[in-house]
Structure formats: C-alpha cells, structure tokens
Amino acid sequence: MSTSNPIVFTAPGLNPDMSIEVFKQIFHVKSFVLKVHSDSISGIFKYHWVTLIDEDANRWSLTAKENFMTSPDNKPYAGTSQDQVDAFHVLISALHSEPVKITTAHQLCLIAELADFYRVLPLMSNALNGVFFDNPELAMSILILLEAAYKLQNKLLFRECFVHVMGP
Structure with a gap:
C-alpha cells in the first residue's frame, strides 16, 4: 500500500x-x-492472444497466450468455428475503420454478440450503416435481424426491420 x-x-x-x-x-x-514507447522482448508482436474455449464448449473468448494452458480436459468448440472467425474478422475490420460486408443474418447476430462482449457496440453499429441494402438475403431474415438491430442500437436497421415486420 x-x-x-x-x-x-x-x-x-x-x-x-x-x-x-x-x-x-x-x-x-x-x-x-x-x-x-515500449519495445517487445518477445519479437515482432508485443501481444499474442489465443482462443480459449469455455468449459461448456459453446462460448469462447481471447486470452493472452502466456496465460493459456492446454489440458486434456479442453473440449473443442461445439459451434462452427469458421462462422466465429468470419464474425471476428468483420469486428476487427470495423475497429480498423475498414469497410465491412455482412452476408447472412446469422453472421450479423454473431457480430452483435462479439461487439457486445468486447464492448464495441456503438462502433460496430456505425460501421454497419449502408451494408444492408445490397444483400437481398438479409431481407428474408427480418425477425432475426430485428433482435440484432436492437442489440447493436442501429436505428436504420431497426427501423427497416420494424417496417417489414409490421407489414404494409
């Protein structure tokens, strides 16, 4: 003290x-x-993070590699890891102010979960403006998108989904 x-x-x-x-x-x-102002003693990268699968194998997070311990009890991820990789790629692209592309409603939901977990919902919401109008598949999943729009607090997506849900 x-x-x-x-x-x-x-x-x-x-x-x-x-x-x-x-x-x-x-x-x-x-x-x-x-x-x-600090150089890394471990080479080109100052930080090295790896995937840590939760005990139930249904969720994952990132952890510093030096804190990661492998064990025979580690279970493989129960979901589709490539879907998670694609969603994380979109999240990282948004963080680097690069354009993002959403291909499915499922992907948008995964992105919303990651953005919520990593506490970047406002940034992700802003990055998504304009990506919905060039993908007709997204219009087929309005109810799923409505939940993601609410979580992301994306006013444009929420309004468009709400109009479609309410009908003419």
Missing part, C-alpha cells in the same frame, strides 16, 4: 487508466503511452 499520494501523469484528452505500484509508490498513467 502506498504511503504517499499517487503520482499522476495526464495529457490532454488522456486520463490515466493504469495504476502501477513501485515500492509502495503509486503511479497513475495512460497505458497507451507505455505501449507506444
């Missing part, structure tokens, strides 16, 4: 998001600044 007040580092628009304790002295810093 610290015996003195924390030493706080700030920058315009950057509030501290990391606390470091060095011999009972607390420092409040922005992790981004440390990441930008």
